[in-house]
Amino acid sequence: MNNEQIKHLEFIQNVITRMNTNxxxxxxxxxxxxxxLLAIYASTKNNYFFIAAIFPTLIFWFLDAYYLNQERKFRGLYNDVAGVTDKPKEIKLFAMRPDLYTGGKYSYWSAFFSITILKMYLAMIIGLVGIFVYFEFYINKGA
Known part of the structure; x- marks a missing residue:
């Protein structure tokens, strides 16, 4: 592997790191x-703040899935440039073509429902709903 190929791999790795950081x-x-928003809901008892806590969680779930999807595509690119796949795609030197990787593990919905993301955001939503139910049926009824 020559210096230009190594530099290309470094560029791709930097993009992967940036996606992971995001x-x-x-x-x-x-x-x-x-x-x-949950703290505001608890102090005001206004249900709109609970809904406002669910909405950004869903938005962040979609955004996080986007970054994971992009990261997976760049990992595919990295593997092809490094030549570690069985059937590598033909990639020009210094080409950054994540659009070549579609379907299967490179699909958006595969990233959206991946175990790591699903555990995080589903747990948050279940937790938020649980806290809402607790406040509505136990705290507010006792007040």
């Missing part, structure tokens, strides 16, 4: 925003 930050922001 995904991590989205998870953090999702938790922070949902927690803040």
């Amino acid at each position: 995904s991590f930050q989205i998870k953090g922001w999702s938790i922070v925003i949902a927690s803040a």
Whole structure:
């Protein structure tokens, strides 16, 4: 492998790292925003704040799936440029073509329903609904 191929792999790896960092930050922001809106809901007892906590969680779920999808496509590109796949695609030197990777594990919905993302956001939504039910049926009824 020559220096240009190694540099190409470094470029691709930098994109993969950026996608991974974005995904991590989205998870953090999702938790922070949902927690803040849940705290407002708990203090005001206004159901709109509960709905407002669910909505950004869903939006962040879609956005996180997008970044995971892009990351998977660039991993496919990386593997083809490195020549570690059985049937590598023909990639020109320094070409960044994630659009060549579609379907199967490269589909958006595969990323959306991946175990790591599904566990995170489904747990958040179930937790938010559980807290809402707790406040509505136990805390508010006792007040």
